Amino acid sequence: MEYESGHFLISGRSIPENSIEFYKPLFDWLDEYNTKPQDKTIFDVRLEYFNTSSSKCLVEVFRKLELLKASGHDVEVNWYYEEDDEDMQESGEDFKEVIKLPIHMHILEEDD
Amino acid sequence: MDNTIIEVHSEVNSLYEKLKGRNGNKLFAFKGIMNDDILGEILSRVEDTLSEHESLMKLQRRINVIAVEILQNIFHHFEGIDSKTVLEPPSNIVLFLLSKDKNAYYIVAGNYVPIETANFLKERIDSINELSVDELKKRYRKVLSNGDFSEQGGAGLGIIDIARKSGQKLDYEFSSTNETHSFFTIKVSVPI
Numbered sequence: 500m501e502y503e504s505g506h507f508l509i510s511g512r513s514i515p516e517n518s519i520e521f522y523k524p525l526f527d528w529l530d531e532y533n534t535k536p537q538d539k540t541i542f543d544v545r546l547e548y549f550n551t552s553s554s555k556c557l558v559e560v561f562r563k564l565e566l567l568k569a570s571g572h573d574v575e576v577n578w579y580y581e582e583d584d585e586d587m588q589e590s591g592e593d594f595k596e597v598i599k600l601p602i603h604m605h606i607l608e609e610d611d
Numbered sequence: 612m613d614n615t616i617i618e619v620h621s622e623v624n625s626l627y628e629k630l631k632g633r634n635g636n637k638l639f640a641f642k643g644i645m646n647d648d649i650l651g652e653i654l655s656r657v658e659d660t661l662s663e664h665e666s667l668m669k670l671q672r673r674i675n676v677i678a679v680e681i682l683q684n685i686f687h688h689f690e691g692i693d694s695k696t697v698l699e700p701p702s703n704i705v706l707f708l709l710s711k712d713k714n715a716y717y718i719v720a721g722n723y724v725p726i727e728t729a730n731f732l733k734e735r736i737d738s739i740n741e742l743s744v745d746e747l748k749k750r751y752r753k754v755l756s757n758g759d760f761s762e763q764g765g766a767g768l769g770i771i772d773i774a775r776k777s778g779q780k781l782d783y784e785f786s787s788t789n790e791t792h793s794f795f796t797i798k799v800s801v802p803i
Contacts, residue, residue: 597756
C-alpha cells in the first residue's frame with residue numbers, strides 16, 4: 500500500500516479462516532485513505548488463489564473503492580492471472596460482473 | 612477412555628479403512644482430532660503432496676483451494692450454522708483422504724455433525740447438485756453481490772465454489788446416525 504502513489508497491491512494466497520480479522524488492517528487503511536484520496540487510485544490483484552471467506556473481504560474492499568469512484572475519483576482495478584488458470588480468470592470475471600468498477604483483466608507473463 | 616470415545620473411534624476407524632482402499636492410489640490420509648493447528652497441517656501436507664505428484668500448477672491450486680473450502684467451511688465452522696453447534700470432543704474427529712487415478716483426483720473428507728447440520732448440508736448439496744454450470748455461476752455471483760454469505764438458508768459460497776471448481780456433482784453420505792449426530796462424508800472429484 501502506498502499512499503503517495505495511490506497504488507496498492509494484494510498478492511499471493513489468501514486462505515485465512517478468519518478473513519475479516521485478517522483483512523481488517525486493509526479495511527481501516529482504506530477508510531483512512533478514502534478521507535483524503537489521491538486523484539487516481541489503482542488496485543492490483545495478483546492472487547494465486549483465495550478461499551470464499553476472502554472473496555467476501557475482496558467484495559468489501561471493492562465496495563469501498565466504489566464509494567471513492569462514486570464521489571468523482573478515478574479508480575482502476577487490475578486483475579492478473581496466469582494464462583491457463585481458468586479458475587482465477589473466472590474469479591476475475593465474477594467480480595467484474597458484480598462490482599461497479601473498471602476491472603481490467605491481464606494475463607501474467609512468465610517473468611512477472 | 613469412556614465408552615463413547617471408544618465407540619466413536621471404532622466407527623471412524625472402520626469407515627477410514629474402508630475408504631482408504633477406494634478411488635485409485637492413496638496420496639495422503641489423515642484420521643484424528645481436528646483443531647486449527649491440525650487443519651493447517653493437513654493443508655500444508657496436501658500442498659506438498661500435490662507439488663510432488665502434479666506438474667500442472669492450475670490443477671494444484673484448484674485442489675488446494677477445494678481442500679481449504681472443505682476443511683474450513685464445511686467441517687470447521689459449518690457454513691451457515693451457529694457456532695454453538697460445533698462439536699465437543701470426543702466427536703471432534705475427522706478423516707481426510709487425497710487420492711488419484713488416471714481420470715481424477717479425489718478428496719474424501721468426513722466428520723460428525725449434529726442432526727440439524729446434517730439435514731442442512733443435505734438440502735444445500737442436493738440443491739447445488741441440481742444446478743447446471745451456468746446456473747452455478749449465476750448463483751455464485753448473486754451471493755457474492757448480496758454480501759449475504761453466512762445466513763442459514765442463504766446460498767453460502769463454499770459449497771458452490773467447490774461444485775464449480777470440481778465441475779462434478781458432489782457425492783456425500785451419512786452414516787452411523789443416532790438421535791443427535793451423524794457421520795457426514797463428502798467426496799469431491801477433480802478431473803485431470
